[in-house]
Amino acid sequence: MVIRRDLIKGSSNSLLLSLLELQPMYGYQIVKELEAKSQGYFKFKEGTLYPALHRLEKSGLITGKWQMLPNGRQRRYYYITDKGQTKLALEKSQWQDFFTAVKLILQPEPSGS
Amino acid sequence: MVIRRDLIKGSSNSLLLSLLELQPMYGYQIVKELEAKSQGYFKFKEGTLYPALHRLEKSGLITGKWQMLPNGRQRRYYYITDKGQTKLALEKSQWQDFFTAVKLILQPEPSGS
DNA sequence: GATTTTACTTAGAGTCTCTAGGTACAATAG
DNA sequence: CTATTGTACCTAGAGACTCTAAGTAAAATC
Numbered sequence: 001m002v003i004r005r006d007l008i009k010g011s012s013n014s015l016l017l018s019l020l021e022l023q024p025m026y027g028y029q030i031v032k033e034l035e036a037k038s039q040g041y042f043k044f045k046e047g048t049l050y051p052a053l054h055r056l057e058k059s060g061l062i063t064g065k066w067q068m069l070p071n072g073r074q075r076r077y078y079y080i081t082d083k084g085q086t087k088l089a090l091e092k093s094q095w096q097d098f099f100t101a102v103k104l105i106l107q108p109e110p111s112g113s
Numbered sequence: 114m115v116i117r118r119d120l121i122k123g124s125s126n127s128l129l130l131s132l133l134e135l136q137p138m139y140g141y142q143i144v145k146e147l148e149a150k151s152q153g154y155f156k157f158k159e160g161t162l163y164p165a166l167h168r169l170e171k172s173g174l175i176t177g178k179w180q181m182l183p184n185g186r187q188r189r190y191y192y193i194t195d196k197g198q199t200k201l202a203l204e205k206s207q208w209q210d211f212f213t214a215v216k217l218i219l220q221p222e223p224s225g226s
Numbered sequence: 227g228a229t230t231t232t233a234c235t236t237a238g239a240g241t242c243t244c245t246a247g248g249t250a251c252a253a254t255a256g
Numbered sequence: 257c258t259a260t261t262g263t264a265c266c267t268a269g270a271g272a273c274t275c276t277a278a279g280t281a282a283a284a285t286c
Contacts, residue, residue, distance in 0.1 A: 045274075051236085072282095100154075101151040104152065161243050164267080
């Protein structure tokens with residue numbers, strides 16, 4: 001079992017990949033979707049989101065494409081790559097391990113019964 | 114519901130408080146206990162643990178007391194304070210919220226059934 | 227016409243974890 | 257008896273991530 005302590009601070013990567021697995025999205029949309037899907041819990045700030053997207057793209061986990069809107073404006077849509085899919089699957093299982101470990105500490109089983 | 118994004122990177126506080134809730138411990142012992150209880154998952158480095166303990170003490174969540182061993186050496190035992198107990202209860206419920214939110218994103222329910 | 231919302235970007239501060247080093251003594255191995 | 261391993265604590269500095277805050281720009285709503 002590979003242990004990734006950085007899961008703790010790096011949850012954003014998994015969350016973003018997981019969203020983009022469902023469909024390509026652009027930054028602003030991602031913020032709204034994350035908030036809606038998490039029932040208001042996650043409210044990504046721009047200063048968190050955009051750098052995170054740029055990191056993911058640089059790592060080859062997602063690809064961004066500018067798309068022209070009818071009104072002439074541009075949006076940058078992000079697509080998950082094959083590499084990103086693989087990475088996401090790995091991170092999901094690592095999240096499971098992390099959850100399990102935290103629960104072992106925070107909710108210890110009563111030793112006797 | 115108070116949302117604490119820093120839970121993500123700040124899991125150590127909850128873990129430490131949770132351990133000390135069971136019994137007072139000293140630093141070295143905490144490392145070993147955390148590893149044992151989490152079945153090998155958490156292996157705190159000294160550079161993480163001791164600064165964390167000092168932060169907790171400074172915040173009044175734990176109290177450290179030097180204790181003399183029969184052989185003349187000293188250990189610093191940490192005790193959770195009332196303030197720490199209160200804080201821990203809060204953090205546990207915040208963890209629940211966080212878990213729930215992450216799961217909503219990483220394991221979305223199929224919309225139709 | 228003014229405000230809010232959409233949409234992207236970046237610099238800098240703050241926080242946390244880890245690496246790596248230091249100190250010191252006890253216990254065990256060879 | 258000496259070398260290594262384990263116990264036990266501490267800290268400086270690098271690296272990574274999130275947030276605040278600011279800038280740019282245009283559409284939509286009031």
